[in-house]
Amino acid sequence: DVQMTQFPSTLSASVGDRVTITCRASQSFSGWLAWYQQKLGKAPKVLIYKTSSLQSGVPSRFSGSGSGTDFTLTISSLQPDDFATYYCQQYNDYSRAFGQGTKVEIK
């Protein structure tokens, strides 16, 4: 199975900061990656799919990139509504797997 390691596990940042979260696969895979935002007590919400495609309705300050084993989610200018936990999710022919999550906290 492809395992996804996400880092950092916690990130402290201020409004307006540029934030980058990384997801690293245990082996290179040819599938795609998605990113989700989850707020306390709520279901996750997709932000990015197919590694770099922005889901409809998601602000353009969110972007995704990467290939092979390393993938990133970038928030260009952190807003108050962005303080949440973020998960990457990998797809391949055999399974789906989530990263462990990154909690973005107010600095």
Place this chain on the structure above:
Amino acid sequence: QVQLQESGPGLVKPSETLSLTCTVSGTSVSSGLYYWSWIRQPPGKGLEWIGYVYYNGDTKYSPSLKSRVTISVDTSKNLFSLKLTSVTAADTAVYYCAREAAVYYFDYWGQGTLVTVSS
């Protein structure tokens, strides 16, 4: 609009079988465009994919849960279901049902239902 709603017992005894149903509206489980998935999240922890069912009954399960999981679909009622056998306290979690879109991400989720395993 697309909605998914989990239902089932909130408390299950150890060694028994956890059974949940996801009722779908605004979209059809008979559509060949989607997979219908279960995902869980233990309290305070991350997300774990359990498996999916396709409209024709084809399934795929997480290797770590494969021996205990069955996911099925009922196209006549527009719902799909999860059964997890021989549960322990480690299976205590919020269980989500979700639709997996054609490009392999989960675009619609249920609100989640907490299942506690305890005697």
